[in-house]
Amino acid sequence: MKEPKILITGAFGQLGTALTDALISKYGSDAVVATDLHIREGFSCKTLKLDATDIQALDEVVRQQKITQIYHLAAILSAKGEEKPLQTWDLNNSTFFNVLEVARLNAIKKVFFPSSIAVFGPDARKEYVSHDFALHPTTVYGISKVAGEHWARYYNAKYDLDVRCLRYPGLISYQSFPGGGTTDYAVDIFHKAINGENFVSYLQEDTQLPMLYMDDAIEATLQLMEAPKEAIKTVGYNIQGISFSPKELLEAIQKHIPEFKAAYKPDHRQAIAESWPISLDDRAAQAEWGWKPKYDLAKMTQEMLKQLELKKNNSQKQHA
Ligand code: NAD
Ligand code: SER
Numbered sequence: 001m002k003e004p005k006i007l008i009t010g011a012f013g014q015l016g017t018a019l020t021d022a023l024i025s026k027y028g029s030d031a032v033v034a035t036d037l038h039i040r041e042g043f044s045c046k047t048l049k050l051d052a053t054d055i056q057a058l059d060e061v062v063r064q065q066k067i068t069q070i071y072h073l074a075a076i077l078s079a080k081g082e083e084k085p086l087q088t089w090d091l092n093n094s095t096f097f098n099v100l101e102v103a104r105l106n107a108i109k110k111v112f113f114p115s116s117i118a119v120f121g122p123d124a125r126k127e128y129v130s131h132d133f134a135l136h137p138t139t140v141y142g143i144s145k146v147a148g149e150h151w152a153r154y155y156n157a158k159y160d161l162d163v164r165c166l167r168y169p170g171l172i173s174y175q176s177f178p179g180g181g182t183t184d185y186a187v188d189i190f191h192k193a194i195n196g197e198n199f200v201s202y203l204q205e206d207t208q209l210p211m212l213y214m215d216d217a218i219e220a221t222l223q224l225m226e227a228p229k230e231a232i233k234t235v236g237y238n239i240q241g242i243s244f245s246p247k248e249l250l251e252a253i254q255k256h257i258p259e260f261k262a263a264y265k266p267d268h269r270q271a272i273a274e275s276w277p278i279s280l281d282d283r284a285a286q287a288e289w290g291w292k293p294k295y296d297l298a299k300m301t302q303e304m305l306k307q308l309e310l311k312k313n314n315s316q317k318q319h320a
Contacts, residue, residue, distance in 0.1 A: 004109070007033050007067040009052040009095065010074030012040040014187075015114065015168075015217070017176040019071065020045065022218045033065050036074070052095035059102045069225070071112040072099040078118050079269050080180030081141035092144035100151060104159045111163040112225055113152055115236050117210055118142035119167060122275045129277040131167070131238040131284050138275045149236040156235065164224050165236045169280070172300060173214035174307040182272040186211055186249060189262070193253050194308040199262040202269050205247035208278045212241030213295035213303070220291055227289035234288065238280040241293050242300065252301040 004027060011020050011034035020034045024045050034043055035050035050061055052074045061067070074095050081088035096113065103111050120129060121136030135146045145167075152163035170183020177191075178184040185201055186209075192199040203209075212220075220239050224232075244252075250262045285291035295303070 004069045005031055005065060005067050006069045006071060007035065007062060007065065008071045008073060009035055009050065009099065012036040013073060014173060014176050014178045015171060016073045018173055018214045018218055019221060022222065026222060033061065033067065035061065052098055053091065055098040055101065058098050062102050062106050068108060069110045070099055070103055070108055072096060073114060076141065077179055077181040078139050078141040078272055079182050082139060082268065085140040088140045089144055093147060096148050096151065100155050103161055104155065109162060110225060111161060112221065113148055113163055113165045115145045115149055115165045115167040117167055117169050117276050119146045119149065119236065120277050124277045125274060126277065127279045128281045130281045131234060131236060139272055153235045162229055164232060166220055166224055167236055167238050168217055169210035169212045169241050171214055171217050172211055172304065174304055174311065175214065182269045183209060183211060185246060189249060189253065190304045190308055193257050193260045194305065194312055201246040201262055201264045202267045203246050203273050204266050204270060205264050206245045207270065207273050208243050208245045209273055209276060210240055210243045210279050212239065212293065213300040216241055216293040216295050223289050223291065231288050234284045237285040238282045239285050239291055240280040240282040242295065242297050243279040244297055248297065252297050256305050
């Protein structure tokens with residue numbers, strides 16, 4: 001049998017949309033099965049409707065498709081999570097348990113679990129936070145990610161599974177919209193800029209958070225998953241991309257669109273942002289599997305504006 005054969009859960013969200021295409025490019029269309037609650041067209045691989053809370057359905061797909069790796073992306077993110085804490089805890093944990101159990105029972109070779117900067121709490125609101133700094137999350141999303149990292153360690157130790165985790169900062173991409181996180185403003189602002197609209201930030205102008213351009217996030221994910229097992233010594237790698245505030249991002253966009261304006265009306269997401277690190281120490285990822293981001297604020301801004309402009313022009317041509 002040709003390997004790997006990859007199953008992705010939650011494949012049509014912000015990360016999955018880009019990661020599915022990257023995995024297809026790397027391993028081929030036949031090597032990827034992209035699943036989510038609803039089918040989305042436009043991928044060259046097999047796409048299936050799959051609710052990851054349903055362990056029997058998950059197990060059936062894994063057996064039928066002869067899956068050897070699972071990328072488990074399905075989750076409720078931080079801001080949405082605070083609106084429905086118990087449902088978030090339930091969904092984020094039950095889906096990961098199902099993945100772990102199905103992986104164990106079917107001798108799955110590798111599992112990818114996307115963790116987050118949300119594993120940290122207000123005591124980590126500082127620069128250059130190490131991966132082994134205390135984990136005191138104050139969101140239910142963050143608590144679920146800490147629990148996920150612990151369960152990954154448990155399954156690795158007890159059942160010799162190979163579950164690998166990255167703590168992504170806020171992801172910035174043009175391919176699709178984000179799905180309810182605290183860092184979503186940093187994607188939304190680009191859409192407003194391209195559409196000639198003013199932007200209202202739900203975070204204060206000086207609130208810095210770590211972010212990462214999607215190309216770098218994909219590169220990190222592929223590098224981590226390709227690294228030899230012996231190289232992986234950490235569950236829950238920090239990866240640092242670019243730390244900036246809404247005002248710094250606005251200024252970077254204004255270099256291209258000088259008339260673009262923003263106002264600041266902080267809401268409940270301000271408290272979540274203030275409970276997360278300003279920047280991360282990612283030396284473990286650098287040393288153990290060679291992590292190195294390519295995008296700084298200027299390069300990311302230029303690329304986002306270019307790609308969204310292209311998308312807008314293509315969509316206008318289609319509707320003309
Ligand atoms: P998203 O909200 O855009 O996508 C999540 C996807 O999961 C959605 O398509 C949704 O339909 C699907 N889903 C929800 N419940 C499901 C279920 N029961 N069964 C199957 N699918 C289900 O989120 P994202 O930004 O793509 O995030 C993907 C993963 O990466 C998540 O685990 C998230 O915690 C993690 N992450 C994301 C970021 C970020 O900035 N986007 C940062 C850190 C970590
Ligand atoms: N970007 C995510 C969020 O804001 C962090 O995991 O929820």
